[in-house]
Amino acid sequence: MDFGLTETQELIRASAREFLQDRSKSDIVRAVAEGDNEAITSLWNDIVDLGWPSLTISEEHGGAGLSFSDLAVLLEELGASLAPTPLVESSISSWVIDRFAPDSLKSDLLPQIANGDILFTPAIVEQDASWDPESVKVAATRSGSTLVATGEKRFVAFAEQATHALTLVRINNEEPALVAIPIWKADGVEQTPVAHASGVPVSSLTFNELEVPAGNIIATGNKAIKAVEELTAAGGVARAAQLAGLGRAVVDATVEYTANREQFGRPVGTFQAVQHHLAEMAIAAKQVNHLAHSAAWSFSQEGYSVVAAAQAKIAASDKIAELCWTAHQCHGAIGFTWQHDLHLYTRRALAWKTDYGDSAFHKSKLANAMGL
C-alpha cells in the first residue's frame, strides 16, 4: 500500500495549483456560469498549452503516456478550483478511444485530441437520463459507408465547445455502436442548451438525418457496450477525484471561516458542535480521496476494478454533497447568500453527483459485482 504521490504527481499537483489559482478564480467560475463562453475558450487554450488533454494519451499517439492515477491528481485540483473546463470529457473520451477504437481511427483522432485540434465530449444519455448502454434509442441507419443518425442525446457537457461527440447509437434498430460524431457547426445537429447546476454549458444534441462516415465507428455490439461501461466507470472515477478535491477545498474554507468568525466572544470553531461537524466533513473528504485514488489506480492495472470504481462514485456522490450541506450549516446565513462562493461548490457537487451514473446506478453495479 502506498498512499503517497510519485514525484510526477507532486509536480502535477504543484503546477496545477499554481495555474488554477489564477486562471480559475471565482469571478471566472461565475462568469462562465453566467454564459461567458469566451472565458471557457481562453482557459481551455491555456490548458491545451499545458498539455493536460494529452496526459493519458500514449506517447505513440502524441500524448504524455501518464497513468489514470496521474490524471486523478490533476482532476482533484480542477475540482478544488471548480475549473470550468472540459478536461474530464476530453480525457475519458480519449481513454476509451485508445482502448476500443480500431488502430486507424486511433492514430487519426488521438494526436489531434492531444494537441487540442479537436475536443471530444461523451453523448450517451437520452431522454430517460439513463447511463445504461442497453437503453440507447438514437437510431443510425447504415447505407454503404455512411451512417445516418436521428434522435436526441441529452446532458452533453461542453457540446458548444466540442468538435466531436462520443455518441452511443443503435444501428438499424439492433446493434449498439459507439461513434465519433463531428458536431462542430455540423448541418443536421441542433443544440438546445439547458440551465445546469454545474455552471458549465450543457445541451441536448438533436441529430436530424446527420451523415457520419462509417469509418468513425469506434466499436459495435458487445464491444460498444463494454466501451460505454468503461467510459461511465472512468467518468465516475474522474468525477470522484474532482469531488475529492472539491470536498477538501470546502473543508479548508470552512475551517478558515469558523476559526475566525466570533460569537459569544470566541471563534465559533471552538464550539464542539461545530468542531464535530468539521471532523465528520474531514473524514468524508479523506474517504472519498482514498476511494478515488484506489479506483484510479485500478485503471492503471490490467482492466480496471468495477468494484472500486463504483465505490468511488457512490462515496463521492453521497458524501461530498452531504459535506457541502454541513458546510452551509457551519457558515450560518453568510453561506446562504448568492454572493458567497459556497453555493458554487454545492451546485457543482450536486451536478457531479448525477454525472456518469448517480449513486443508485453505481450501487446497483456494485450489488451485481457482489453477486446480489
Next chain:
Amino acid sequence: MRFDFTPEEKDFKRQLSSFLDDVLPADWHGPADESRDDHWELNQDIKKGLAQRGWLVMSWPKEYGGSDSSPMMNTIFAEEMAYRRAPGHDRFGTRMFGPTLLRFGTEEQRKKHLGSIARGEIQWCQGYSEPNSGSDLASLQTRAVADGDTFVITGAKIWTSLAHRADMMFMLVRTDPEAAPHKGISLILVDMKSPGVEVLPIVNMAGVHSFNQVVFDNVRVPKSNLVGDLNDGWRAGMTVLNFERSGIDYAAWARAALEEMVDYVKSDEALVTSAKTDPTVRIKLAELHMEVEAARLMCYDVSYRQGKGEIPSSEASMSKVAASEVYLKVLDYGVEILGMYGVLEPGSKQAELQGRFFKMRLFYTSGPILAGTNEIQKNIIAQRGLGLPRK
C-alpha cells in the same frame, strides 16, 4: 500510489490464514466469549501458536522477539485475525504495553517483560479508567504512596477488560496529589496476585463478562515497577496509545459481518425471503460495502504513514471513528434484514445465524465508547488535525 500489498505481505497473509484454518474449530463463527473457559483456552492455544511463528510482535526489534517489520504487517495481522473473529490476539500486551515499555522502560524492565509477551505467556490488562475518571482521565484518583522500597496503592479501577484473566496490570496512579492533574501521575506495573487486589466481575449488556472493577486495598508494589520517571506517567501512558490507535479491527469485523449477510441473502436456506426479493436490500448492502472499504483504506493510510515515521494521530482518530461507526451500521442492518428473527437471543430456538448479529450489535455498542470515545476522537481531529482553536 499503489493500492495493493507486496508479495511478502500477501504471502504472510496467506500463511496466517492457513494457520487459522488449522487451529480454529471447523464450525467457528466467533467472536470469542471471554466469559467462557473453553474459549479462553482456545485463545491461549492460538496465542502460543502465533508466538511460535513469530507473528505476535512482528514490529518489535529482533532482540526482544520481534522481526522489525513494518506497521503495515501489523495491520495485516490485526485485520486477518479480526476478519476471522479469531481469539489469540493480545491487544494489551502486544499492542499497548509492549510498545510503551520499548519506548519508556529501562533495559531491565524490557528484558523482564517483553520476552514473556512475545512468547504469549503473560496476559496483561490496562488499569486506566476509574469510576469518576473516564474521558477526563487526568482526573484519576487511585493513589500510590512511596514507602521504603515499595509503593502502596489504594483506590479502584473500572471497565478493566480481562482483569479476570490477567497476570499483570499496567496502571496509571496518582503519585503527587498537589501537582496539576497531568503532572502528578505515574505508570506502574502490578502483579494481579498481589495481596489486596480484588477483581469484581461486571457483566455487559450483551450478557458477557469481559470487564471488571479492580479494587486496590494497600497493595504493595516494588519501586522497580515504575515505568518512566515518577510523575511522568501521563506522557508514558498516553503516547503509545495514540500511536497504536486504529480502526482496523472494526473495519475487518465489518467486512466479515457484511460478507456473512451477503451470503445469507443469497442462500436458499434463509427463512426471511424478503431479503432476497426486496430490491432495496442489494442497494443498501452495496452502500455498506463502499463504507467498509472507505474505512479500511483509512486504516491502511494510518499504517502507511506510521511506516514513514509519522505519528498520524488525527488520521488514526479518523480511522477509529469511521470504522467503529460503519461496523455498527453493518450490524444494525444485519439485525434489520433478519426481521423478527433478528431479535432472537443467541442460543434461542429458530434463531437465524445463531443469533450472532443481535449479540454482536449489543456487544459492539462499546466500539464508539472505548479507547477514547468517538466524541473525544472528533475533538482530536478538529483541534490537532484541522487546527481549530480550543478556546
